[in-house]
Amino acid sequence: MDRVNRDELIRRYAAGERNVAGVKLGGDLSGIDLSGADFSGNKMDEFSFERAILKRTSFVNTRLAQSCLDVADLTEADLRRARLSYANLRVTNLTNADLRGARFHETSFDRANLTGANLSGTDLRGCILWEANLTGANLEGSRLRRINFRNTIMPDGTIRNS
Numbered sequence: 001m002d003r004v005n006r007d008e009l010i011r012r013y014a015a016g017e018r019n020v021a022g023v024k025l026g027g028d029l030s031g032i033d034l035s036g037a038d039f040s041g042n043k044m045d046e047f048s049f050e051r052a053i054l055k056r057t058s059f060v061n062t063r064l065a066q067s068c069l070d071v072a073d074l075t076e077a078d079l080r081r082a083r084l085s086y087a088n089l090r091v092t093n094l095t096n097a098d099l100r101g102a103r104f105h106e107t108s109f110d111r112a113n114l115t116g117a118n119l120s121g122t123d124l125r126g127c128i129l130w131e132a133n134l135t136g137a138n139l140e141g142s143r144l145r146r147i148n149f150r151n152t153i154m155p156d157g158t159i160r161n162s
Contacts, residue, residue, distance in 0.1 A: 006032075013037065030068075 003024045004012070012020075013034060021040040025047075033053040040060040047067040054069075058078045065083055070090045074097055081101040090110040094117050103123040110130045120140040130150040137155045149160040 009034075 002022075003026060004020070005026045006029060009020065009025060009029070010032060018036050019038045021038050021042060023042070025042070025044065028048045029052055030048045030050040031052060034057060035053055035055040036057060037054070038058040039062050040058050041062060042059075043063045044067060045063055045065045047064060049067065049069045049072050051070070052072045054072055054077055055075045056077065057074065059082045060078055060080045061082065062079075063083045064087055066086045067084065068088045069084075069092050070088050071092065072089075073093045075093055075095045077094070077097045079097060079099045079102050082099075083103045084107055085103055085105040087104070087107045089104075089112050090108055092109070092112045094112060094114045096116040097114070097118070099117055099119045099122055101121045102119075104127055105123055106126040107124075108128045109132045110128060112129075112132045114132060114134045114137050116136045117134075118138045119134075119142050120138045122139075122142045124147055125143050126146045128148045129152045130148070131152065133153045134155050135153050135157060139155060147162065149162045152160045154160050
């Protein structure tokens with residue numbers, strides 16, 4: 001398996017390479033723009049994408065357990081069936097993201113924007129959704145046990161606290 005560090009990834013991205021599925025990545029990927037990249041199927045536990053721009057990026061079937069995506073822009077990202085248990089998505093923009101079937105057990109979504117996100121069939125057990133915005137989100141079939149809501153805007157516009 002090809003191992004790529006941050007500088008090499010940035011060089012490849014600048015050259016137009018977007019498919020990094022199957023590539024073993026090393027280093028911190030905070031603060032960089034990788035919009036449209038395809039990380040599908042990668043194991044990226046304990047990664048940092050803090051403040052990264054990841055619009056329309058694919059993380060289908062990707063493991064991101066205990067990863068930090070705080071303040072990242074994941075607008076229209078594809079995270080179907082991704083595993084983000086114990087991850088941090090605080091102040092993350094997930095507007096219109098596809099999160100169907102993803103597992104977010106014990107994940108923090110403090111002040112995250114999930115407007116229009118498709119969360120159908122997701123596992124949100126034990127998640128923290130403080131001041132998160134779920135306006136227009138699809139929660140059909142999601143596991144919502146033990147969620148900590150505080151001033152959370154629900155899909156129908158109501159505010160929920162628990």
